[in-house]
Amino acid sequence: MDTKVEALEGSQKKLTVTVDAEEIDKRIKKTYKDFASRYNFPGFRKGKAPRPVIDSMLGKEAVRAQVTDDVVNGLYPIAMDDNDLISIAQPDFDLSEELVTEHAPFTFTVTVKCRPEFELDSYDQVAVKLPSVEATDAEIDEQIDELRNYYYTFEDAADDAAIEENGFAEISLAATDDKGENIETISTDSRLYELGSGLFPEAFDAALEGLKKGDTTTVKMDVSDSLMGRGIEGDVTIDVEVKQVKTKVLPELNDEWAKETAGFEGGVEELRTRIxxxxxxxxxxxxxxxxxxxxxxxxxxxxxxxxxxxxxxxxxxxxxxxxxxxxxxxxxxxxxxxxxxxxxxxxxxxxxxxxxxxxxxxxxxxxxxxxxxxxxxxxxxxxxxxxxxxxxxxxxxxxxxxxxxxxxxxxxxxxxxxxxxxxxxxxxxxxxxxxxxxxxxxxEEAEEKAAEAEAPKADEAPAEAAAEGEKLTKTALNKLKVAELREKAEGMGIATDGLKKAELVDAILAAE
Structure with missing residues (x-):
């Protein structure tokens, strides 16, 4: 087998494969024997049918077609390997000689799109910045804070305190499906709930943000993609009452806590050294x-x-x-x-x-x-x-x-x-x-900043956003804080007194 590679436009290559006549004759002879053994030919024992009989029964070009198929499909990958070519798309075969011919060489060509061979703008020594293997004070403090997080407690917040983003609250839930039947897996008289925990969809958390002790709200949504909504189809209506806004309290970092709770006899100094x-x-x-x-x-x-x-x-x-x-x-x-x-x-x-x-x-x-x-x-x-x-x-x-x-x-x-x-x-x-x-x-952060620079600013007026081909969405609005939503709503002439976050979002979308 002889091969020749010709570079075409882009990363395309034209591979020409030529198989000598001796190899073609050998394959034709073998294929006739295979056919004679594979099929039953009347009047002849298995494997003994002569060529004219095989050609008459299976078609004059059956053997040539089989050999051609075997040559192309069998030698193409080997020819690619021999020339260190790796195709990244379907090859395009050009069989100028449709079928192999006895006593003659056979040539086929294939155009392939290969992996591009790019250059680098420099082959100089690669330089990087890496952190020291020594622990920094900030890293030690971060680990200690994580440890303290294992021993947190909750305290009741002031009665006029509002639920903040990623905040905590004790709530009661009464959930019903689209038929009005109670959903026991969601309904509860009391649940300590953390906003942003992923138990419910983001829209549920958005509806709670800004609520205070004694406030109630009703949320209707599809919860099937959330952890609490597995196996529940259709919209679910959830009546929520805030029983108490909670504040997460971490233990004070001192020798007493380090010794008695965290188990470090040497106190805070040993804790920092071990970490x-x-x-x-x-x-x-x-x-x-x-x-x-x-x-x-x-x-x-x-x-x-x-x-x-x-x-x-x-x-x-x-x-x-x-x-x-x-x-x-x-x-x-x-x-x-x-x-x-x-x-x-x-x-x-x-x-x-x-x-x-x-x-x-x-x-x-x-x-x-x-x-x-x-x-x-x-x-x-x-x-x-x-x-x-x-x-x-x-x-x-x-x-x-x-x-x-x-x-x-x-x-x-x-x-x-x-x-x-x-x-x-x-x-x-x-x-x-x-x-x-x-x-x-x-x-990664540079890419995110570039994307943010191309998008309309959060405080951009809806008319200006629309002028640049952008449209306010419920998802985008739910990501804003209550104060930002009130400012945006007031800028649109919406009376915001008494409106909760979910109501502010709906009002802004309706006004737009």
């Missing part, structure tokens, strides 16, 4: 992965090109498949995971898309690095990789991969591993200053 040691140990364990992650984020910013949609979509599917396998193994449901992470399905989707784009760009950056520094992977190294897989017969598995044209992808992955290992080994590291964040986090 500092624990933080340092955790940082040391995560530092290798953190070095690699930050190096990849820094490297992807050097890519001169945009991540192809085909590669991003493929990576997105890989991430989703791995994610759902992991939560299934952990016993979590998708809804429970979202509630635990404080995410909506839309947030999750956006996060996966961003991860897929990041991974794609990082892979393309590593490909460029490997090409620039001529990083190679030998056949011996590939064979060794199969031995490391732990299968009973690594040589057999390698043979299957080679026949299926899967070696190019494996080689590319091994080159990337070598590239990132070399980059991390030569990494220039600067210690983060107090309050400074990791580069990857700064990238």
């Amino acid at each position: 500092a040691d624990s933080i340092k140990q955790q940082k040391e364990q995560m530092m290798p992965r953190l070095r690699e992650n930050e190096a990849l984020y820094a490297l992807q910013k050097r890519v001169l090109g945009e991540a192809p949609e085909e590669l991003c979509s493929s990576e997105e599917q890989n991430l989703l498949q791995n994610f759902f396998q992991q939560i299934q193994q952990s016993g979590l449901t998708f809804d429970a995971y979202l509630a635990q992470m404080g995410m909506t399905p839309a947030d999750f989707k956006d996060d996966v898309k961003k991860q897929a784009k990041d991974v794609t760009l990082q892979d393309l950056a590593l490909d460029a690095w490997a090409r620039h520094f001529d990083i190679q992977v030998s056949d011996e190294e590939i064979s060794e990789e199969f031995k490391k897989s732990g299968v009973d017969d690594p040589a057999k598995l390698e043979k299957q991969w080679r026949e299926n044209g899967q070696i190019a992808s494996l080689r590319a992955g091994m080159k990337r591993t070598k590239a990132i290992d070399a980059i991390v080994a030569d990494l220039a590291v600067e210690e983060l200053k107090p309050g400074e964040k990791l580069q990857s986090v700064e990238d």
Whole structure:
């Protein structure tokens, strides 16, 4: 088999494969034998039917068609592998010679869209900023606050105190379904409820925000996507009474509490020392992965090109498949995971898309690095990789991969591993200053700020927002605080006296 590769526009390549006449004759002869053994031909024993009989019974071109199909489908992946080509879209075959011919070579061409070969704007040493492995006072204080959170208590707030965002209150709930029947799983005479806990939809929390002791409200909504509404279909009506607004109180940090409650005989000093040691140990364990992650984020910013949609979509599917396998193994449901992470399905989707784009760009950056520094992977190294897989017969598995044209992808992955290992080994590291964040986090926040800059401001008048193609939504309004809603409503000429948050939202939407 001879192959020739021609570069076309963009990342497309034209692969021409020529199979010599001797190989074609050998395949034709074998296929006739296979047909003779596979089918029953009247008057002939199995496997003994001559060619003219086979051609007469199955069609003159049956064998040639089968050989052509075997040659194209069998040799295309091997030819791609031999030329280190990896297709990212469906190949386009051009069979100028429709069928193989005995005693003659056979040529076919295929146009493939391959992984683009982008360059980097620099191949200099990669520099990153990383935190010190030593625990900072702020980190120790944060850990201590988390520990104190395990021992919190609640106190009654003043009677005129209002429920704040993410606040607490003791409430009673009377829930009925769309038929007016009581829903026992939701109804209760008394429940200590935390706004933002995800037990109910955001609209429920929005309706409670701003209420005081003795206030009542009625909320009608679909609760099927919330933790408390599992298995409940249709709209649910919930009558709520605020029995008491609560204030969360953390224990005072002193030697007495550290000794008697937290169990540190040396008091606060021992508590801080033990936490500092624990933080340092955790940082040391995560530092290798953190070095690699930050190096990849820094490297992807050097890519001169945009991540192809085909590669991003493929990576997105890989991430989703791995994610759902992991939560299934952990016993979590998708809804429970979202509630635990404080995410909506839309947030999750956006996060996966961003991860897929990041991974794609990082892979393309590593490909460029490997090409620039001529990083190679030998056949011996590939064979060794199969031995490391732990299968009973690594040589057999390698043979299957080679026949299926899967070696190019494996080689590319091994080159990337070598590239990132070399980059991390030569990494220039600067210690983060107090309050400074990791580069990857700064990238995410910069994107969020850019998106916010393009969107209408929260205090923008509805008419101005509409003029820029934006429209107020109930979800967006529910994210505002009561004071912000009152200001917006008053700016629209709405009387706000006595209106609760949910009523303010409805009034603004109606006025718009």
